[in-house]
Amino acid sequence: MPAREAANRTTIDTDASSEASPRPGVTWVWSREETRRRHEASVTDPVLESAQTFDDRYSTRFELAAIRPDADPARTGAHSQTIRGLLCGACAGWRTRPTSVELHDAMRADNPTNRQQSIAAVLINEASFEDLVNAHLEGAFTWRQLARAAHRQGHVPPHRVRQINAFSTPRTENRWRT
Numbered sequence: 001m002p003a004r005e006a007a008n009r010t011t012i013d014t015d016a017s018s019e020a021s022p023r024p025g026v027t028w029v030w031s032r033e034e035t036r037r038r039h040e041a042s043v044t045d046p047v048l049e050s051a052q053t054f055d056d057r058y059s060t061r062f063e064l065a066a067i068r069p070d071a072d073p074a075r076t077g078a079h080s081q082t083i084r085g086l087l088c089g090a091c092a093g094w095r096t097r098p099t100s101v102e103l104h105d106a107m108r109a110d111n112p113t114n115r116q117q118s119i120a121a122v123l124i125n126e127a128s129f130e131d132l133v134n135a136h137l138e139g140a141f142t143w144r145q146l147a148r149a150a151h152r153q154g155h156v157p158p159h160r161v162r163q164i165n166a167f168s169t170p171r172t173e174n175r176w177r178t
Contacts, residue, residue: 046161048150049168054143064137071138078104080140082131083123090126098122100140107141107149120149124156129163143167 064071075081083100091097098119106116107123124146127135136143147164150156156164 045158046165048147048156048161049165051144051147051151053168054147055167055169056142056144058139058142059137064139067137068134076138077140080104080135080138082134082138083140086127086131086135087119087122090122104140107145112149112152117149117152121153124150124153124160132163 061073061076064073064076072081075084078101080100083103087098087100087103098115102116103119103123106112106119109116112120123132123135123141132146135141136146141149143164147168150160150164
């Protein structure tokens with residue numbers, strides 16, 4: 001390897017005793033360009049896709065049973081067990097704790113009240129990724145309703161924007177056309 005090319009590379013040897021390394025003795029070689037590109041990608045805040053790019057259908061009971069066979073079909077939709085658990089923990093200090101039915105209504109409201117916006121914000125900011133997926137499977141909201149609520153909120157943490165964007169419907173046209 002020429003000296004100049006070697007100067008532009010960083011080598012990181014993983015410790016064989018480290019639990020974090022996937023395999024002992026693996027060597028990672030990154031160029032400075034790759035390091036710069038990864039840093040810029042992590043610094044740039046992602047943009048939440050338009051609500052219209054998300055699917056507006058609810059999960060079926062078949063999908064719920066296939067992915068979560070232990071789920072109680074009676075505790076879905078407005079009575080989502082995942083939403084109920086989330087609101088019990090995240091809203092413990094509220095004077096009047098919201099219910100899963102209130103969140104169900106808040107996600108569907110065309111002109112939500114301040115309380116409804118606050119309840120939707122709890123879902124967007126406090127739920128884990130697993131909670132979002134389970135609540136969707138239980139019929140608490142569609143991905144489009146979640147995206148619409150996130151757009152109303154204004155600022156959404158970048159990690160949550162990436163998670164929500166992962167469920168946008170693929171576009172048929174070429175996104176990279178100039």
